[in-house]
Amino acid sequence: MSQPTPRQIRRWQQYLANERAEAAVYRELARNRHGEQREILLRIADAEARHETYWRDKLGNEVGMPRTPDFKTRFLAFMARRFGTVFALAMLQTAESRSPYESDEDATSQMKADEAIHAEVVRGLAAEAREEMSGTFRAAVFGANDGLVSNLALVLGVMASGADPKFVLLAGFSGMLSGALSMGAGEYISVKSSNELLEASAPHPDAGQKIPLLDVDANELALVYRARGMSEDEAEIHAQKVFATLEKHQQVDLMDGTHVAPAQELGGAWGAAMYSFFCFGGGALIPILPFFFNISNLTAGIIASILVGIALMVTGSITGVLSGKPPLMRALRQLGIGLGAAGVTYALGAAFGVAVN
Structure with missing residues (x-):
């Protein structure tokens, strides 16, 4: 194995500092989130920590004193601390999709793939945050x-x-x-x-009260589900499930268990x-x-x-x-x-x- 050049060492040291800082950004974002989003952010932070370990091992005795992350990564950390999730996630999406590893032969194929997938994960999280605002x-x-x-x-x-x-x-x-x-x-x-x-397209909230009065054999309830996009067989099966539920409950949600999403204002x-x-x-x-x-x-x-x-x-x-x-x-x-x-x-x-x- 050939000795790394001074230029390679400086680049690897910068990668190491950036990966450490990016992992901290993801953990900072996770600290303010809950449930699934928190777990996803922590998993990405763990992946960044693996990349950090890779560069540390590659540097060996040349790891040197900790370097300062580049301006972009420091700015990400600032945004995460001061302005919340949506700004930081949007910037992380850009950063992950423009990873310098793509053109660096010293980075592994797995790391390049990680960065590409991270960009898509962050894109999904950022989309949800964008919808909220x-x-x-x-x-x-x-x-x-x-x-x-x-x-x-x-x-x-x-x-x-x-x-x-x-x-x-x-x-x-x-x-x-x-x-x-x-x-x-x-x-x-x-x-x-x-x-x-x-609101006009959403199911009427009182429609479920009429289900117990329907003729089970005629099963016109299935027409509701067909009108909402189900196939004829799927609609018939789901309607039968709803009627079976009525044996335990006097009223059911008309759209409960269907793939029809409620209208969001x-x-x-x-x-x-x-x-x-x-x-x-x-x-x-x-x-x-x-x-x-x-x-x-x-x-x-x-x-x-x-x-x-x-x-x-x-x-x-x-x-x-x-x-x-x-x-x-x-x-x-x-x-x-x-x-x-x-x-x-x-x-x-x-x-x-x-x-x-």
């Missing part, structure tokens, strides 16, 4: 982004037409209030309507509406802040564009992290779309101002 998070992010982009576009368009700063500020306030009310009302109607559609309509209202309002306030000060329209417009650009990159980065995608690319995409829309309205406002004059 999807309604309010969607309302918050969309509301903030819409407020930032639409009001910046409105303010720049009015400003470019040569309007007095007071009118620019008035237009910004009007856009903020009308947009926030529109977003809140739209979100309420959207979530409420979706929940009502789900998307979340509270009022909660989503309030998130949209305040997030849109908060986002729409940023472009008009510079116009409160006694500065020229052009200076205020430049400052507003910079502030909105920073805010768009922040929301884009958060969206990228939670979706398991590179945050920088999502931030730049958000920035380009937002400022591009504002630039179009500025050009239109300027053209309108010239035409009027």
